[in-house]
Amino acid sequence: MASPPRRIAISHCAACKYFKRKCPPDCIFEPYFPDNEPAKFECVHKVFTACNVGKMLKAVEADQRAEAANSLYFEARSRLDDRVYGITKMLSQLNREIQYIEAQTATIKSEIEKIKALVTSQTGASSSNYSSVGYLQPQLQPYQVSTSNPNSPRVDEPVAFTRNMTNP
Template sequence: MNVDVMFVTTCAACKHQRKKCEPNCQLAPYFPCTKDEDFLNVYRLFGVNNTIKHLNSVADDEKAKLVESLILEAKIRKENPVHGCLAVERKLRGEIEALEKELELVKNNISFCKKTSMLQMQKQQLEEELDRSSLALDSPFDAHSMTRF
């Protein structure tokens, strides 16, 4: 008996439901057998029927992004069951505000350094002008004072 045996792996959704994964399984492209944990998180939060309804509600080219969003939201909800995505948003908003304050301080520091540098350059120019003018003044007096003595 020469029969080619083809091993078909079931997707994570069918594996969880303990059923045979059909070739037209809607979840198989998005939840292969290697994504068991991702599917379980999505399943616990949304359920299989709602996940399929979500997939049917979007265009084919957007389905992968939808599943990616569902996986991310389910993972975040698992990590923070009380606040979920809101906790992440609050954390990121706090980080953004802290970084904006730091950026403002850096800008102020740069402005201060530029002003200090400009004032030092002006001081140096004034000192050079003062040295030149004092040399010009010193020369005639030295010649005159030498003739007096």
């Protein structure tokens, strides 16, 4: 009695599925662009083309390819979301946040120094006298970045964000 033919599930990566080809065992896309995430591959293919993505993945060490694939996807998504600035928009916003936080930090450090100087000048003063420095409390507002808020910082041009990266 002949057994019924067994169905073998052939797994394709999203790239081979997209191109309607058989996924070879050593397919460079298979580990990073699984067939259940077709949008991920289509996104990088639109921006970089599959050929270039394959070249870039082969150019990095095997243990870094997953990160490289995710990085390419992130960049491609950013580019498709904003055709003009791409990932630079996010970097500019992050740079503005860094600048704002640095300014706040400088203000707080300055206030701390003022309080220290005041306390030092009041040598022997009781702890109740510390209330006299209450006016030195910094008035800080939480910083919010929202792309939907028309009052949020606009990204009219990319800010040179390398300054903070090279000189932390």
